[in-house]
Amino acid sequence: MKKSDYKLLGVMSGTSLDGIDVAVVEFSFHEKINYKILKAETIQYTPYWKKKLSEAINFSEADLQELNLEYTSYLAEVLNNFIEKNKVEGLDAICSHGHTIKHEPQKRYTLQIGNYRQLAELTGHTVVCDFRVQDVELGGQGAPLVPIGDRLLFPEFDFCLNLGGFANISTEVNNQRIAYDICAVNTVLNFYAQKLDMEYDEGGKIAASGEFKEELFNELNRLSFYSEKPPKSLGMEWVNSEVFPLLKQYEDHIPSLIHTYSKHVAFQISEVVKYSEGVKVLVTGGGAFNDFLIDELKKISNAEFVLPSEALINFKEALIFAFLGALRLRGENNVLKSVTGAEKDHSSGRIYNP
């Protein structure tokens, strides 16, 4: 018989390189799946690791192997410290994403480092990792993996919206989960906030101090990506070639640029969730703390935007990687072909015992 209760460590290192998100999560699989985040923390990267990880894309095969081993040991040390400091006991497994260095699904190749067997040996725990590899081997994009968590852990929401570097959303259409990117958010807002010597637009205060530039707003909304049908995704290449050139001529008044861009983000999101009144949207990712953006969304859309606890806003991805691990340990599907394009739904992730 399958176990019904799990205590897991979910571990995620995202593209923004801010640090390693770690969450201790309990799951119970009964009629309903319940979860509880017991403890969570982001362990900031040192300048050494920030630099190494951002340069690694250009490393030779031999250097990458060395880096992979070094990062695996470093990750083990970080996790051991976290476990010791927080007196975490009774863990069933560590479920770790690792850090993406290369992602070329069209070549059936994706590399997340930190997923060597040594992670199990050095931590003394069972490890579930390498969640993306099997999906690209099955012809999928290897991403996004979060939507199955959206479906099974947050069924009461019509949409799960993440406001990170880009805004992405997942929802159910004809009993199929679909997920796609909407527009760039913090990649653009941070870039301009940093020109004013701020890391980001804290609470949307810069936006609130600016004025609305209607012409810019209209130009942004005319970008052809917005009329494409999902599934679709965005990268920095698009921001550099399509978005920054439109913003350039407004750089002499950055608060108004940020004000207008934030309204643009709210408008594009409202276009996606506008179907009918009473639609519930779960909002996570750092952009959930941007009050100007959230107020604007609430103003222009009929949908109900729900801001959960800070732990969920910040650690939803770590929670969901723990969940993917739980599904893998149970031998249940944890990747959906409807979002990755793989041949079939499947149960992905390597399991290493210590």
Ligand SMILES: Nc1ncnc2c1ncn2[C@@H]1O[C@H](COP(=O)(O)OP(=O)(O)OP(=O)(O)O)[C@@H](O)[C@H]1O
């Ligand atoms: N208090 C705040 N006010 C406004 N914006 C905030 C606040 N806190 C965080 N943010 C924004 O959120 C960003 C971090 O969010 P998050 O960690 O979700 O991004 P990410 O890891 O780059 O996301 P993803 O990998 O999902 O694209 C910050 O760079 C900043 O732009």
Ligand SMILES: CC(=O)N[C@H]1[C@@H]2OC[C@@H](O2)[C@@H](O)[C@@H]1O[C@H](C)C(=O)O
């Ligand atoms: C290959 C890879 O690491 N992709 C990440 C990345 O970061 C955001 C976006 O691009 C998303 O597609 C994915 O991560 C999330 C957690 C996912 O798989 O759902």
